Amino acid sequence: xxxxxxxxxxxxxxxxxxxxxxxxxxxxxxxxxxxxxxxxxxxxxxxxxxxxxxxxxxxxxxxxxxxxxxxxxxxxxxxxxxxxxxxxxxxxxxxxxxxxxxxxxxxxxxxxxxxxxxxxxxxxxxxxxxxxxxxxxxxxxxxxxxxxxxxxxxxxxxxxxxxxxxxxxxxxxxxxxxxxxxxxxxxxxxxxxxxxxxxxxxxxxxxxxxxxxxxxxxxxxxxxxxxxxxxxxxxxxxxxxxxxxxxxxxxxxxxxxxxxxxxxxxxxxxxxxxxxxxxxxxxxxxxxxxxxxxxxxxxxxxxxxxxxxxxxxxxxxxxxxxxxxxxxxxxxxxxxxxxxxxxxxxxxxxxxxxxxxxxxxxxxxxxxxxxxxxxxxxxxxxxxxxxxxxxxxxxxxxxxxxxxxxxxxxxxxx
Amino acid sequence: xxxxxxxxxxxxxxxxxxxxxxxxxxxxxxxxxxxxxxxxxxxxxxxxxxxxxxxxxxxxxxxxxxxxxxxxxxxxxxxxxxxxxxxxxxxxxxxxxxxxxxxxxxxxxxxxxxxxxxxxxxxxxxxxxxxxxxxxxxxxxxxxxxxxxxxxxxxxxxxxxxxxxxxxxxxxxxxxxxxxxxxxxxxxxxxxxxxxxxxxxxxxxxxxxxxxxxxxxxxxxxxxxxxxxxxxxxxxxxxxxxxxxxxxxxxxxxxxxxxxxxxxxxxxxxxxxxxxxxxxxxxxxxxxxxxxxxxxxxxxxxxxxxxxxxxxxxxxxxxxxxxxxxxxxxxxxxxxxxxxxxxxxxxxxxxxxxxxxxxxxxxxxxxxxxxxxxxxxxxxxxxxxxxxxxxxxxxxxxxxxxxxxxxxxxxxxx
Ligand SMILES: [Zn+2]
Ligand SMILES: [Zn+2]
Numbered sequence: 001x002x003x004x005x006x007x008x009x010x011x012x013x014x015x016x017x018x019x020x021x022x023x024x025x026x027x028x029x030x031x032x033x034x035x036x037x038x039x040x041x042x043x044x045x046x047x048x049x050x051x052x053x054x055x056x057x058x059x060x061x062x063x064x065x066x067x068x069x070x071x072x073x074x075x076x077x078x079x080x081x082x083x084x085x086x087x088x089x090x091x092x093x094x095x096x097x098x099x100x101x102x103x104x105x106x107x108x109x110x111x112x113x114x115x116x117x118x119x120x121x122x123x124x125x126x127x128x129x130x131x132x133x134x135x136x137x138x139x140x141x142x143x144x145x146x147x148x149x150x151x152x153x154x155x156x157x158x159x160x161x162x163x164x165x166x167x168x169x170x171x172x173x174x175x176x177x178x179x180x181x182x183x184x185x186x187x188x189x190x191x192x193x194x195x196x197x198x199x200x201x202x203x204x205x206x207x208x209x210x211x212x213x214x215x216x217x218x219x220x221x222x223x224x225x226x227x228x229x230x231x232x233x234x235x236x237x238x239x240x241x242x243x244x245x246x247x248x249x250x251x252x253x254x255x256x257x258x259x260x261x262x263x264x265x266x267x268x269x270x271x272x273x274x275x276x277x278x279x280x281x282x283x284x285x286x287x288x289x290x291x292x293x294x295x296x297x298x299x300x301x302x303x304x305x306x307x308x309x310x311x312x313x314x315x316x317x318x319x320x321x322x323x324x325x326x327x328x329x330x331x332x333x334x335x336x337x338x339x340x341x342x343x344x345x346x347x348x349x350x351x352x353x354x355x356x357x358x359x360x361x362x363x364x365x366x367x368x369x370x371x372x373x374x375x376x377x378x379x380x381x382x383x384x385x386x387x388x389x390x391x392x393x394x395x396x397x398x399x400x401x402x403x404x405x406x407x408x409x410x411x412x413x414x
Numbered sequence: 415x416x417x418x419x420x421x422x423x424x425x426x427x428x429x430x431x432x433x434x435x436x437x438x439x440x441x442x443x444x445x446x447x448x449x450x451x452x453x454x455x456x457x458x459x460x461x462x463x464x465x466x467x468x469x470x471x472x473x474x475x476x477x478x479x480x481x482x483x484x485x486x487x488x489x490x491x492x493x494x495x496x497x498x499x500x501x502x503x504x505x506x507x508x509x510x511x512x513x514x515x516x517x518x519x520x521x522x523x524x525x526x527x528x529x530x531x532x533x534x535x536x537x538x539x540x541x542x543x544x545x546x547x548x549x550x551x552x553x554x555x556x557x558x559x560x561x562x563x564x565x566x567x568x569x570x571x572x573x574x575x576x577x578x579x580x581x582x583x584x585x586x587x588x589x590x591x592x593x594x595x596x597x598x599x600x601x602x603x604x605x606x607x608x609x610x611x612x613x614x615x616x617x618x619x620x621x622x623x624x625x626x627x628x629x630x631x632x633x634x635x636x637x638x639x640x641x642x643x644x645x646x647x648x649x650x651x652x653x654x655x656x657x658x659x660x661x662x663x664x665x666x667x668x669x670x671x672x673x674x675x676x677x678x679x680x681x682x683x684x685x686x687x688x689x690x691x692x693x694x695x696x697x698x699x700x701x702x703x704x705x706x707x708x709x710x711x712x713x714x715x716x717x718x719x720x721x722x723x724x725x726x727x728x729x730x731x732x733x734x735x736x737x738x739x740x741x742x743x744x745x746x747x748x749x750x751x752x753x754x755x756x757x758x759x760x761x762x763x764x765x766x767x768x769x770x771x772x773x774x775x776x777x778x779x780x781x782x783x784x785x786x787x788x789x790x791x792x793x794x795x796x797x798x799x800x801x802x803x804x805x806x807x808x809x810x811x812x813x814x815x816x817x818x819x820x821x822x823x824x825x826x827x828x
Binding site: 032033035036037039040041048051052056057058060212213249251252253255258313314319325326329330346347348366373374377392393395396397 | 447462474744760811
């Protein structure tokens with residue numbers, strides 16, 4: 001059956017897909033250094049071939065540089081100010097509760113995936129973590145399942161049942177390289193079996209939280225990713241890949257986590273009533289202990305915002321403090337979900353709430369994490385040559401959430 | 415004659431050099447993408463070998479991400495707050511004049527080079543641009559000359575005469591790839607002839623201002639750099655290389671420069687009397703038109719600093735505005751040389767003074783420049799394996815101006 005090339009428009013942008021399978025991949029946590037290291041060892045021959053034929057460059061992600069935020073941007077093509085997802089977790093000032101933001105009820109924009117399905121593409125979404133599935137498959141007709149719960153997917157609810165048998169793949173453990181590799185292997189199988197021709201494959205960053213670029217398990221992981229890229233290319237896919245965020249070591253010289261507990265610090269300095277939200281918080285704490293380089297601060301009544309902001313800005317390890325107006329303007333945040341102050345920390349520093357809120361013993365090894373400015377820049381990898389217009393666009397300030405635009409609209413293919 | 419391994423201490427840090435030639439290179443303007451692109455084409459085999467045996471990672475440069483500032487940090491091992499060089503150009507509030515900062519009279523720290531010479535090393539400095547020579551060779555016994563004026567070097571003043579004959583090299587044109595390659599070739603010749611065993615080689619960024627990473631002239635340039643790296647490795651050198659800053663396109667979709675003229679904007683909004691200093695300003699304007707992503711603002715008497723700061727912070731394309739206290743604390747600036755406000759612009763935006771202050775017609779092609787936050791992160795490349803202590807240091811927030819420390823103190827050699 002032929003593949004639909006009908007144009008569709010979503011969030012103000014028109015996409016005109018090629019007649020080939022389109023595969024967009026979020027290489028979760030892939031700081032460029034991971035590619036550099038593995039390529040230097042000649043262990044990513046397919047990526048090398050792909051970027052020599054196509055494009056490799058750096059793009060700017062959305063802030064906070066967290067997984068949900070950037071996955072939401074990638075599938076909608078817009079900033080968090082527009083789509084509304086600014087973390088895994090936020091304080092709902094109307095309901096006066098701290099709630100997870102993993103549900104599509106919080107998503108304020110349509111997705112490129114749903115629109116592509118409506119335009120006749122066979123859309124399939126595979127994500128490593130179940131938490132992302134609801135947002136990514138919002139209003140979408142097609143296949144959507146997670147590696148984490150692959151064996152629970154049902155035809156009626158996931159667009160596919162019996163995943164393990166149908167795709168000949170075993171449901172992996174979530175804290176593993178296999179959780180991500182499963183996603184890519186499922187993508188290959190879906191195309192091979194004619195079940196999808198417009199794919200979004202979203203990996204998980206457990207490996208990057210755990211290993212530095214030169215560590216052998218990381219090299220082996222990227223080598224295995226490369227193998228799947230080769231299979232996708234062999235199937236004639238037009239591939240665009242990017243990352244949701246980079247990754248940096250956030251530890252002291254002795255290997256212990258380099259943490260500023262912001263709620264504790266503010267309480268000591270200014271008194272009670274501060275509420276610090278760590279938007280990295282999610283049910284999967286093993287790899288980062290809910291510690292990232294970005295928190296939101298809700299101020300108690302009557303405290304002087306400028307005094308708090310100036311004081312925070314003067315603390316070693318804090319690199320940016322923004323009030324609400326600036327967080328909206330500069331950080332592209334949704335005004336109603338971010339509290340009063342946004343705090344970002346240095347390349348090697350994470351910000352937390354209070355010691356009691358973070359179980360550091362859950363960390364496997366040294367702390368590697370993300371969320372701040374130093375994990376903002378990520379690679380963009382495109383399998384086919386860019387058109388002149390998109391080569392020029394790549395010389396501006398391209399974003400990671402332009403990856404569907406570059407892949408679908410920006411390439412010369414057959 | 416044997417090479418001195420005597421320890422020396424400078425600016426609070428002790429260096430214990432190996433008995434091999436030490437070569438530290440500033441690959442001016444080398445955003446990591448330049449290495450990625452050329453390596454993908456298999457045109458940097460020696461760098462590949464070198465980093466597989468040694469180390470490759472990203473380090474944070476000094477701000478502003480300009481050449482003089484970072485060269486001064488590299489040769490002193492300290493921040494601009496300590497060494498005092500915060501641009502090519504500044505407004506001297508005592509003398510009430512705008513003056514160049516190219517002279518060592520403005521340098522407030524001792525150099526590693528001078529200290530190494532005092533400890534018995536044969537020190538040689540070769541820089542592409544003459545403007546850097548005075549600062550780099552401050553109080554130093556040894557050889558120091560520029561590619562630009564190689565044929566004018568004198569034994570009495572430069573520690574070497576007849577450079578062209580002695581080293582068998584022709585003085586290159588300053589706006590050329592050869593200006594940088596000359597520096598590396600001179601380094602090779604100096605070691606070969608026993609004239610130097612502790613070298614600092616500082617290139618120029620004309621090529622990076624002019625070409626994007628995938629442009630053939632850039633690929634050929636990095637390939638030629640790689641050839642000289644191979645010759646240095648063959649001579650047994652311990653090599654550390656980094657960059658002073660990265661490089662980004664700063665242009666609109668039509669290829670025209672993406673400039674905010676800050677003095678003009680402030681005058682229109684708040685009236686006369688503003689003085690905006692572009693610290694990138696130097697006699698070499700052909701490649702950047704004195705436009706970078708960082709300016710200093712001197713406010714007129716009586717204007718409300720907070721009002722100006724808030725207004726600037728709200729302008730599209732402006733990413734950071736810091737008052738003096740924050741510029742000292744956060745940007746590591748010398749308090750007395752920076753004016754009242756520091757302004758940084760976006761990845762694709764440069765800030766200028768007034769249209770009359772910038773000759774855009776001098777630009778060869780599209781504008782590529784640096785100076786801001788998005789040119790802060792640069793590669794660190796070390797030829798020999800790092801010790802455990804320095805592998806751990808590399809997992810923190812290593813700086814480009816730690817390159818002598820990593821190269822001299824951080825490697826296993828022999
Ligand atoms: Zn992630
Ligand atoms: Zn430079």
